Amino acid sequence: PTITTYTEDEYVRDTQIAMTGQGTHGEFVQLYINGIYWGLYNMVERPDDGFGDAYFNASGDDYFSISQDGVQSGDDTRWDYMMNTLVNEDMSVSANYSQMQKYLNVTEYADYIIGQWFDGVSDWPNNNFWAGGDATKDQPFQFFSWDGEYMMDSSYPFSTPPNGPWVNPDFTPQATETSAAIVKLWNALKKSPDFMAMFANEVYKNTANNGPLTDANALARW
Helix, strand or coil: CCCCCCCHHHHHHHHHHHHHCCCCCEEEEEEEECCEEEEEEEEECCCCHHHHHHHHCCCHHHEEEEECCEEEECCCHHHHHHHHCHHHCCCCCHHHHHHHHHHECHHHHHHHHHHHHHHCECCCCCCCEEEEEECCCCCCEEEEECCCCCECCCCCCCCCCCCCCCCCHHHCCCCCCCCCHHHHHHHHHCCCHHHHHHHHHHHHHHHCCCCCCCHHHHHHHC
């Protein structure tokens, strides 16, 4: 699109890495095929079972991964339980929140949400996401930023696009789209005082005291 730049997708992923130390890495390459120049490409890791093997020492299909297109690898039993049963429990009850922490890395999830809001990603959350974890090790699931070229200055899919950081409308009480996995988790977790206190601490940690989302560091990363 004429309203975007070629660095936005990479910037969204780099922002997650700057915040959490984890995420999909990419770089820009000049591509030639049989001596014919095909242009500049953004080569990126895909957070599937190969990613699980490289970063979490997961073996083959032991690593479960899912994207907006459905399950990409592994056994979905733990994911289905989290999304179809556990997410419906009252997270204001500490025992339920404690159980959720066994299935979801809640701090990483908070940072993921904060990063996406900061970047103003609008073609999300019911699109353009990955999540995964080693099912055999009961690794709590983590979300990974993906395909963030609609960032801050784009006009899709909202008629009034973000011109900077925002709280995505799907996360507000007035939201009409509540079926996305990321939003379902948010609507459950926001009832937990412990989660919301941690979320506020993560906002402060990232936006103050030379954090990765302060103006200087955000601009330097760009």
